[in-house]
Amino acid sequence: LTTLDLKDCAFTLQMGGVGPAHTLAELDERLQECSPDCLYHHFCHPVLHRRSADTDFPNDLAAWAYRELYDPVLAERLSMINPYALENLDELRSRTLAVIRSRIDESVRSARESAIHAFRFIRAVTVVFPAGVQLHSAADLMRALGEIGDHSLYYHFFEARMANGQRRDDFSAWLGHLPDTGEALLQSIGDLDFYYMTLDEVRQKLLLLLGGR
C-alpha cells in the first residue's frame, strides 16, 4: 500500500455500433441505445486533447451542438454535465437525455435543425500497461509528475475515479496510506476543480500542492 506502480494507458477507437445522429431527435434516440462505453468516451476523453479550458467544450456532444447545430444554449447546458460528479454512466445517460429533451421542447428551431456533419458514436478500448515507474513517497510523485505523459496522468487522476468505485484519484488514495501525508494535502487535492482544467493545469496544480505540503 505504500508503493504505487504507475500505469500508462492507450486507447483504440472503434465505431460505437449505432447510427449517426443529424438532429436532436436522432441524438436522443441513439443515446438511448448506445453502449455506456460511448458515453464514457465522448464525455471523459476530450480532456486528453483540450489545450484551453476556457474556449474548448469539455465534451464532444457540447462541441457538436455548438459547431454543427449552431445551438450555443444547448452546448452550454451539455457542458455543465460533469460525469465525475455523477454516480455512474447510467446517470450520465439520463442526465444527458433530460437536457436534450428539454431543449427539443423549448426550441422549435433546435429541434428541426439538421447538421451537415452528423454526430457519430465512438467507443474506446483502454489498454493499460506498466509505466515502469514505482513511487514510494510524495517526493517521488513530484518527480514523476514532471516526467510522465498525459495518458498516465489521465489514467491515475481521471479514469481511476470511474474505475475504482471510490470516486477518488489514485494519487490521493495512495498518499492517504503514507504515514507522513497531512490531511490538508489530501483535502486540497480532493478540492481541485479538475473538471474546469486541462491536463497541463492539473499537473501544475498537483506539483504546487505537493511542493507546499
Added chain:
Amino acid sequence: VLERTLSHYEPVVGPSILSQLRQLAEPLRGARVVHVNSTREGGGVAEILHWLVPFLGELGLQCSWEVIEGNPDFFNATKAFHNGLQGEPTPLSPEMIDTYEQTVAENAERLRPLLESADYVVIHDPQPAALIGMCPDRQGKWIWRCHIDASAPDAAVWRYLRSHVEGYDASIFSMPEFAQRLPHPQFLIAPSIDPLSEKNRELEPYEILQTLVDLELPSDLPLLTQVSRFDRFKDPLGVIEAFRLLGPSRRAGLVLVGGGASDDPEGAQVFEEVRHAAETNPCIWTIMLPPDAHRTINALQRSSAVVIQKSLREGFALTVSEGLWKSRPVIGGNVGGIRLQLRNGFNGYLVDSPEGAALRLGYLLSHPERADRMGRRGREYVREHFLLSRHLRDYLTLFRSLQSEGRRVLVA
C-alpha cells in the same frame, strides 16, 4: 532500411512518448505482422509503410511489407474500385472482376505461406482485399485498412468489395464518416507523417533556394503550392480557377506539383489536362516529379507562402500535415480527412469552392503576420495529433485490443 531509430525522435516528441511505445509493445514482442499494399513508391500508403514497418520491427515485432503485382488491366480495375469507393459512378464489368480476382490469386500463390502463418495481417485498400478468400488456413487476425474516403461509395463497387471485406476480423478507417456497415469491429486510426523523413526534415535555406533555381521557379514571388497526385479528385483545375479569381494584379505564383504512382494509371492523362489549362498563364507552373523526389517536395513546401490541398474527396491528404509541420498555413477542401487536420481559421481554412479558395488565398497573402501565426499553430497541432509516434501507438493498441473481447479496459 531506415538510417534512424526511434531514439532520434526524442527531441521531437519527448521521452515519455517513446517510453510509452516500448512498454506498450512489450507483450507483442515476436508477433509476426505482415502489411500488404499495391505499390512500393508513390502515394501516402507507401510513404507510411516505409517507416511503420522498420519501427514496428525496432519495437520487437517481426514486421514485413509485401507488394502485390499486376498488369495495367489489373490497376485499371483497382483504380475503378478506388474511384467507386470515393463515390464516382463506376460500372464493373465481368472482365474487370475476372482480371482482379485472377491477379490476386496469382499473388496469393506467392504470399500464402507468409500470410497464413502471420499473427496480424494488415491489407491496405481494395487492391489486395481479395487475398483473404485465397488464404483459407489463416492463423492470425486479418485487418482491412481502408485509406480512402468511402463515406458515399458507389453501391455496386461497395457491394462487390464488401463481399471480400466482411471476412476480415476488423477494419480500420481514417475517420468515423468513412465507416460502413460491416460484421466486425471498425477501428479509427488517422494517418501521420514522419518528421525526420526526407519529405519533412529541416532543410538549409540554400537548398530550398537551389530547388527553386533547379525547377526554374521564381524566388521573388509568394508561391501557392498544391502537391498531390494528378487526380481529378484533387481538383487541380479548381485550384487553377481559384488562382485566376485572385486577379492578374496579384503578385503570386501557383505551383501544381505531383508524382506518379505505379498503381495509378490515370495520372499522365490528368497531368496533360492540367498543363493545358495552365499554359496561358505564365504565373502557373505544373511539374511532374518522380515518386521519390521527397526532398524536392520538402523544399517546395518550405518555400511556399500557402500550401493548398483543394480536394473534392480525400481519405486523409498527408500533404496537409506536411504543410502544417513546416509552419505553413494550409487551405484545404472541406472534405474527408482534411477536416481532421484543419481547424477553420486556426491553422488554415476549409473551403468548398474555387471562390472560397480564392477568398482565403487573397486574405492570407494580404495578412502575412496572420498566416505566420496560423502556420506556427499548425506545427504544434501536427505534433500533437499527426506524427508517427501517435500512429505507432494506435497500431500497437489495436493489435492488443483485438484480444479485448468487448471489454472497455484491458489491463496488462
